[in-house]
Amino acid sequence: MDFKKKFAGDFSLTFLGVLIYNGALQFIIYPMLSKTLGNDAYGEILYYIGIFSITSIALGLSTANTRLVQRNNYEISNGDCMSFNFIILAIMSVACAVLLSFQKISALDIVMVIVVQALMAIRTYSEVVYKIAIAFKRYLYFYIVVTVGYILGIVIFKFCNFWWIPFICGEGLGVLFSFLFTDLKNKPFFPFASFKKYSKSATPLLISYFLYYLVMNLDRIILRNILGPESVGSYYTATLIGKTAAMIVAPLSGVIIGYLTNDDSKMDKKQFTKFNFIAVIGGLLFFGLTLIGTPIFTKIFYPDYYKEVLHIMFLVNFGQVMCFVSELILNVVLTFRHEKWQMVIQIIYAAIFIILAIVFVKTIGVLGMAIATAVANGLRLLLAIVIGYAGKDVQKPKQINE
Template sequence: MKKKFIYDILVNLLSSSLPLITLQLVAMPLIARQETPQDYGIIIVLISILTLISFPLGNVLNNIRLIKNDYYSKYDKVEDFQFLGISSSFFAILVFVNVWVFGGFEIAPVNIILQTLILISLLLKDYWIVEFRIKLNFLGLLINNILLSFGYLLGIGLYYISGYWEIIYLSGILLACLHIFNSTKIWKEPLSKSISFKSTFQDFIKLYIAGLLKNLINYADKILLLPLLGPISVAIYFTATIVGKILSMVFSPISSVILSYLTRSKGISNALFFKGFLIALVTMLLGYISTVFLSPFILNILYPEWAEESLKIIYITTAAIYISILSSLFQPFNLRYNKMNWQVYMSISTLFIFIISALLLTPYYGLYGYSNALLISNSFYFVFQFVVFLRREK
């Protein structure tokens, strides 16, 4: 079991790193060279908005299905999730329409259609891949992400031909969805509600609110920067976080593997957890040093226009990101052994601290102050997750 657990983590790390590397180190730098600095900043904000709307919905459906799968499978009633998936899609479209109507974005009809397709396909893909997690089929996830990455590469060629950056994302996501259609049956499940729908829906709402609020910090940092400091500052800040964010997203699948296994376990001792946490802490410290050391070389190659300014805040943004990674290691345990209400409390208080800190520090210290606001809020979230874990229902 231990060997398989380690194997699954390594496979999942490789699986998640491929599309991230393709997007962040290949696609985004190419887009940056093709677009003006102002347009590139707007594109980053739009991508953040799409991810902010779709990811919490798809990821929460994924986690709720994983947590409740044993119960539903016992009674052979799983239709609630398909209903939630379709309902979430309509909700996502409604939110997105309001964003581009009231957000003041000048978006052409073709771009709106393409971005809506990205929104829905990304949401459903993030949910449908739960079948791989339920079956602990992390090799299937790897194949899916290889195809996702290959689709991004195809999309880069289509972007040069069409001029629409959305094609890059859409090509990858649709190719990954085709693999899901061919490899799973989850998308064929019936569309209706069972007697357990109310309870499941309540848990979904709680976890969604918590996930949305937490992701507001992860993605709204760039959205909030746009009105505060303008699109070029968005590009500089994005550049300063790119290496750390890649490593953050690579390490985050560890939480997915942990939660997949925890749904089959009855408990965990503090001693065992802290042994694992100590290993993670040492790994994060090495990762932080590596990120700070490698960033000047990587950023000067990929983003020479913004590298100098970005490197001024790299120490702060990288620290904030790695603290966030450590927090994510507590989350699957708190999801499994504590009430979901705690996720809402943690996310609300963390978002509040982030917004207040950003509004107080940014006007006086610019990007430096904004980066410190992120560090403060992420540190608070880490401490909160840690305390809740210690008082878990054993």
């Protein structure tokens, strides 16, 4: 099959799967939680969701992308990756339990947050097996199964009011599907010869992804602690469409990384320029769509937040679009620049965002968070492009048969 047609087909399958999953979250799961729990309780739940999203997605993506990128340099087994996952998950679970013990949250909820964190991390990592095999039709089925799990969970939630039920069902079914139909179950508990090499490569990526998702979810933490839980709900609603795009970028960029690391090709500066142009134009087009879609979406699904959202949606959505464009370009840079550069960029990005967010939110309220997001992501986009153009083009070594 023609390469371009196959790539377009795989990209479309991935986009459809992620769209179904995120569509269910944004149009069914979160609105139902908001309607049932009320504004204050919903704001608190978003705070907890933010905590386990930071740790689990960062871990899952870092281990998956390390396996994708480094498989051409040395042989990597499933045991190397899963052992790294379990070690970091143990550390994260203790840290999460300590952090939440200072909050007004029940012991059962703390345990369930840790369980969801583990399931989400493994589910996110498990996506790598579909990308390595270029099996994107099965990847679509995987996302459909996860979505069905979330919908089943929200139905159960209506009868018991435990907010974590949809997450347990959705993430749990996703992990189960991957264990049944991929090599994820193959000797997952034992590291092999490449464990040290793999850990050395994965750690900088783990730090960089942790910083990225920390910043991506830090708006909830800062707003909750400075302005209160209701501000979390209104700001999150304004960012929903833009953040959905950012969530879609991670698996879609995985398709690109999978193809870029699947042969002996390299991305030269001319191709990088073309990719940047397409990414920026796509981001601007999506920005226009968010300005049209956000008021309609909010009016239908979150009418209580409608007036607040109208005041901040322009800057909020601009910041979110800058976020997903810079993340897409940075992930492509990862395929031909050293992993340390991603970590360096994310450290600079996180430091600037945290300083600006705290100062601006204290000074001008919710709008300050939107300004901080736009400025920090604009800088990250610039740094990613500069690093991409710096130095010589990198020829990837030939793939090792696994």
